[in-house]
Every structure is written in C-alpha cells, then in structure tokens.
Amino acid sequence: xxxxHETLKRAKEKGINPVLVFHFADNIPACKMSESVGGKLMExxxxxxxxxxxxxxxxxxxxx
Numbered sequence: 001x002x003x004x005h006e007t008l009k010r011a012k013e014k015g016i017n018p019v020l021v022f023h024f025a026d027n028i029p030a031c032k033m034s035e036s037v038g039g040k041l042m043e044x045x046x047x048x049x050x051x052x053x054x055x056x057x058x059x060x061x062x063x064x
Contacts, residue, residue: 020059
C-alpha cells in the first residue's frame with residue numbers, strides 16, 4: 001500500500017494523470033488495496049489468453 005501511494009506521488013510530480021493499475025479480479029487483497037488508496041474501478045474484462053477476469057483501476061493523481 002505504501003509503495004503504491006509513493007508511486008502515485010511520483011507520477012503526480014511527473015505530471016502523469018491518470019495512473020492505471022491492472023489486477024486479476026480473483027486477487028482480492030490487491031483489488032482492496034487499490035480501492036483503499038483511491039483507485040476507481042473502470043473496467044472488468046475477461047482475458048482469454050489467461051482465462052481470467054482482469055480489473056482496471058484508475059487513480060486521479062490531481063487529488064493526492
């Protein structure tokens with residue numbers, strides 16, 4: 001969680017907005033961590049190559 005927050009701060013310093021993070025949907029701890037740091041779930045998509053559902057989170061670095 002700390003590493004993600006620090007990464008978002010550096011992205012803000014470099015003018016990167018939004019930051020996108022992808023997790024497998026069954027990785028519940030990673031999904032909860034992204035949500036707890038302010039990530040907004042933007043999309044869920046089935047990735048046929050891996051046979052798994054992927055979640056895309058967006059972080060608005062302007063609001064850090």
